[in-house]
Amino acid sequence: MASFKPTIALPQSNRVRLVVASSVMLTFISFWRAAAIVLNDLASSAFYAGGLAEEAVGKAAPWLILCVVVFSYAVRAVYVESCSMFTRGGVYRIVKEALGGTFAKLSVSALMFDYVLTGPISGVSAGQYIVGMLNDLAVFCATRFHWAATPHLRPDLASAFIAICITIYFWWQNTKGIEESSEKALDIMKITTVMVVILLIWGFFTVIHRGAQLPPLPTPSNLHFSNDALGFLKGTKFAASLGLFGVLMAFGHSVLAMSGEESLAQVNREIEHPKLKNLKRAALVIAVYSFMFTGLCSLLAVMIIPDAVRVHVYRDNLIAGMAMNMVGPEILRIIFRVFVVLVGFLILGGAVNTAIVGSTGVLMRIAEDGVLTDWFRKPQKKYGTSYRIVNLVAGMQLLVIVLTHGNVLVIGEAYAFGVIWSFTFNALAMLVLRWKFRGERKSKVPLNLRIGNTEIPIGLLSVFLVLLTTALVNLLTKSVATISGVIFAGAFFVVFSLSERDNKKRHDLATMQMKEHFQLEHQDNVGREALEIRPGAVVVTMRDSAAPFALKWALTHTNTDDQDLVVLAARMVGVGGPEYLDASEQLFSEHEQMLFTKAVSVAESFGKHISLLVVPAGDIFAALVQTANSLDAAAVVSGLSTKLTAEEQAYHVGQAWEALAEPKRQFTFYVVKPDGESLSFHIGPHAPTIDPSEVQLVHRLWLNLRRAPGMQDLHHSDILTYALTHMATEFARDKQETLKGLQKCIDETNNRRGLGTLRYEELDESGPGYAIRAPHIKPDDPDPPIDPGHAT
Amino acid sequence: MDMLARMLSKLLVPLFFAGMAGSAFVVIFTLIRDLRQVLPKDDTTGGADL
Numbered sequence: 001m002a003s004f005k006p007t008i009a010l011p012q013s014n015r016v017r018l019v020v021a022s023s024v025m026l027t028f029i030s031f032w033r034a035a036a037i038v039l040n041d042l043a044s045s046a047f048y049a050g051g052l053a054e055e056a057v058g059k060a061a062p063w064l065i066l067c068v069v070v071f072s073y074a075v076r077a078v079y080v081e082s083c084s085m086f087t088r089g090g091v092y093r094i095v096k097e098a099l100g101g102t103f104a105k106l107s108v109s110a111l112m113f114d115y116v117l118t119g120p121i122s123g124v125s126a127g128q129y130i131v132g133m134l135n136d137l138a139v140f141c142a143t144r145f146h147w148a149a150t151p152h153l154r155p156d157l158a159s160a161f162i163a164i165c166i167t168i169y170f171w172w173q174n175t176k177g178i179e180e181s182s183e184k185a186l187d188i189m190k191i192t193t194v195m196v197v198i199l200l201i202w203g204f205f206t207v208i209h210r211g212a213q214l215p216p217l218p219t220p221s222n223l224h225f226s227n228d229a230l231g232f233l234k235g236t237k238f239a240a241s242l243g244l245f246g247v248l249m250a251f252g253h254s255v256l257a258m259s260g261e262e263s264l265a266q267v268n269r270e271i272e273h274p275k276l277k278n279l280k281r282a283a284l285v286i287a288v289y290s291f292m293f294t295g296l297c298s299l300l301a302v303m304i305i306p307d308a309v310r311v312h313v314y315r316d317n318l319i320a321g322m323a324m325n326m327v328g329p330e331i332l333r334i335i336f337r338v339f340v341v342l343v344g345f346l347i348l349g350g351a352v353n354t355a356i357v358g359s360t361g362v363l364m365r366i367a368e369d370g371v372l373t374d375w376f377r378k379p380q381k382k383y384g385t386s387y388r389i390v391n392l393v394a395g396m397q398l399l400v401i402v403l404t405h406g407n408v409l410v411i412g413e414a415y416a417f418g419v420i421w422s423f424t425f426n427a428l429a430m431l432v433l434r435w436k437f438r439g440e441r442k443s444k445v446p447l448n449l450r451i452g453n454t455e456i457p458i459g460l461l462s463v464f465l466v467l468l469t470t471a472l473v474n475l476l477t478k479s480v481a482t483i484s485g486v487i488f489a490g491a492f493f494v495v496f497s498l499s500e501r502d503n504k505k506r507h508d509l510a511t512m513q514m515k516e517h518f519q520l521e522h523q524d525n526v527g528r529e530a531l532e533i534r535p536g537a538v539v540v541t542m543r544d545s546a547a548p549f550a551l552k553w554a555l556t557h558t559n560t561d562d563q564d565l566v567v568l569a570a571r572m573v574g575v576g577g578p579e580y581l582d583a584s585e586q587l588f589s590e591h592e593q594m595l596f597t598k599a600v601s602v603a604e605s606f607g608k609h610i611s612l613l614v615v616p617a618g619d620i621f622a623a624l625v626q627t628a629n630s631l632d633a634a635a636v637v638s639g640l641s642t643k644l645t646a647e648e649q650a651y652h653v654g655q656a657w658e659a660l661a662e663p664k665r666q667f668t669f670y671v672v673k674p675d676g677e678s679l680s681f682h683i684g685p686h687a688p689t690i691d692p693s694e695v696q697l698v699h700r701l702w703l704n705l706r707r708a709p710g711m712q713d714l715h716h717s718d719i720l721t722y723a724l725t726h727m728a729t730e731f732a733r734d735k736q737e738t739l740k741g742l743q744k745c746i747d748e749t750n751n752r753r754g755l756g757t758l759r760y761e762e763l764d765e766s767g768p769g770y771a772i773r774a775p776h777i778k779p780d781d782p783d784p785p786i787d788p789g790h791a792t
Numbered sequence: 793m794d795m796l797a798r799m800l801s802k803l804l805v806p807l808f809f810a811g812m813a814g815s816a817f818v819v820i821f822t823l824i825r826d827l828r829q830v831l832p833k834d835d836t837t838g839g840a841d842l
Contacts, residue, residue: 074818238797245801248808281830287823446821447814459821462814469808476797 028272033182035285036189037267042260042286043192043293044351047344048125049257050298051315052412056253058224060216062299064254069295072258073287074463077445078427079261080283083268084276084442091262091426092365098429098436105496107425108366109489111262114418115359119397121411122351123166127159128316128408129344133337160406164398170353171394176643177385188346195343196293199322203300206327212303220246229253231477252474255416257294262422263358276442316408359393360386370503371496378591382642384543413478417485420471427464434460526630531611533564536634539627541568545598550639552602553672560608567599567610568627570617625656629664637670646671650681657683
């Protein structure tokens with residue numbers, strides 16, 4: 001056992017020290033990935049916005065969509081300013097800061113309406129593309145092969161069915177805890193980019209080849225509103241002579257093309273340094289992409305698809321209509337349409353997931369603030385996810401699909417309500433913050449007129465005016481959206497308000513109990529000083545108070561006189577979470593209280609001392625590794641995951657360690673199974689475990705080679721160096737051949753494997769004789785050696 | 793409803809178009825500023841790598 005003289009006195013209090021960190025443990029992504037995540041949400045609207053806008057306002061719709069796409073850059077500037085003030089600059093935080101809790105709850109209610117409808121509209125739209133293609137293919141085959149009858153699917157019902165399937169799939173993925181991956185988003189955007197490039201090149205060629213005309217400009221005389229698009233104005237005298245008010249109405253019917261700004265605010269906290277610059281780069285990429293895709297493709301669609309079929313046949317699958325009406329051989333057009341449908345399915349399916357993840361994140365965020373009761377935050381027993389929130393969101397999305405029977409028009413109308421009102425609240429809040437917080441910002445919406453000491457934010461005011469007037473006009477012209485939106489947002493607001501009131505009483509009591517039982521310390525960052533622990537500690541993760549087997553194992557194998565033991569509870573903040581949780585905002589749920597109480601009682605039963613640490617985390621593995629590094633830990637102990645194997649857990653920890661910035665120290669990662677068995681993995685570069693037969697081989701080679709002239713000074717290590725250099729050269733020359741040879745070697749080794757020859761060992765309860773040990777450290781040694789643990 | 797719509801029209805239309813004019817300038821100035829700011833290579837980041 002390691003000898004160590006403690007240099008830091010342990011706290012004398014009877015209560016266990018519980019350190020609550022404020023800085024969230026995050027992993028960071030490039031601006032390309034950030035842009036891809038946002039575009040997965042934003043670009044999906046290109047698949048349905050054009051058709052819905054033309055149905056509402058007539059053939060001039062593409063100009064309005066282009067106008068909305070350009071205007072969205074101004075809205076994005078507002079979001080960038082908000083993100084420069086608060087890294088998590090989404091609606092909830094901004095409105096709460098500027099206008100208080102009531103307005104914040106109202107704005108979140110509108111945002112939830114937006115998110116809840118993003119899923120159904122994307123799912124149904126994906127269904128429309130699939131069903132449209134299947135029906136057309138059936139007609140094509142029936143004509144070509146002289147079928148007696150042509151099979152036909154009802155687009156609305158079949159699309160609704162597909163949307164339900166997609167929603168259920170992502171509900172289950174989110175219940176299990178889908179791994180959020182910017183890699184997947186980037187892959188989807190790459191394949192979408194290929195489609196957009198083909199669409200634009202082929203589209204412009206078609207337009208030039210046919211000499212197609214531009215759509216009419218959106219002047220009052222060119223706007224032809226459908227009955228539904230008039231909303232409450234239907235039948236009034238005013239509707240007969242709308243004038244410029246018609247342009248405003250038409251703009252309101254095109255705001256569907258502008259969504260995804262909230263996703264930008266949410267993803268901002270994950271953008272790497274320099275954050276603001278990269279945020280602006282992401283915003284620029286998004287602007288160019290949405291202009292090219294949503295804007296130009298909507299324009300080309302009107303120019304390419306004949307009037308007779310554009311709205312009537314292709315309203316809900318406009319891009320498929322473009323593919324089918326390009327110049328060129330029919331078979332090529334059909335192949336391209338299949339590609340469009342595939343891309344549409346990927347991006348729209350991804351948008352369904354974004355909607356579930358986004359709304360879950362927003363609800364988690366407000367639950368952390370005590371606006372939702374603890375009931376919603378209870379983790380799923382097996383997967384540890386906030387399944388009740390996921391159930392609620394997915395349930396509402398399914399209800400919308402069923403109630404609307406998959407009618408894209410109805411869902412689209414309602415969706416615009418949530419989009420425009422959440423933007424309006426955000427712009428209003430930013431406007432108020434210009435007066436409330438007069439300090440300098442890293443980024444400001446331009447056009448600021450300074451008169452003396454007063455600054456008039458003309459630019460910000462302009463954006464707010466456009467959003468407010470559009471939102472108000474939409475109240476009149478989108479009757480379905482107004483009624484459903486007001487009911488939905490009102491219901492959510494009431495639930496939030498009642499829940500918050502109930503929660504406040506509970507949390508006051510809970511905080512009092514927590515203070516009685518634990519010595520609460522709030523720290524910005526995790527460090528050894530905060531926990532008053534020595535280098536080389538053991539970090540144990542704990543998630544379920546009912547199954548503290550990892551903690552029991554760690555307590556069995558650790559002498560806490562020599563080595564400190566820290567129990568780590570990660571507070572998952574999800575997509576909608578902040579980058580910083582103020583101490584006063586961190587409320588302890590009943591689940592967390594039970595967790596800490598159990599940890600202390602288990603430690604007491606062993607007669608050993610532990611420290612408790614709560615860390616807000618975006619990614620559990622990143623949080624684990626960052627905490628271990630900050631605490632200078634020698635070992636991390638974790639229970640076996642219900643989703644991953646021990647090897648997969650170790651792989652993720654290893655990946656997170658690789659992503660960690662220097663300086664970083666190695667540690668041993670132990671995965672403990674419920675029956676007490678455990679596996680150990682050395683994290684970071686380490687000497688491999690060498691089989692006795694391999695040592696024999698090196699030794700035999702050494703004996704033989706040493707007989708050769710001039711080889712008297714040969715060492716065993718020289719043989720290994722030569723073999724590895726030889727392999728590296730071979731790998732550089734012929735990668736495939738080396739991999740083949742390596743695979744053969746692995747197979748042979750596996751076949752030879754028997755008892756006692758495993759490259760890693762499973763430990764039983766008593767252990768094989770090695771324990772988690774603190775390194776031998778001299779108190780004055782600035783760079784203590786690292787205990788290799790049981791290397792694998 | 794007719795009356796309300798006319799009143800709203802008189803109030804909202806000027807505000808909307810004034811806002812649109814201002815927003816057009818916001819877009820232009822923001823675009824120029826952002827391009828100037830983000831196009832030069834920064835020496836501290838690896839942000840451009842995929």
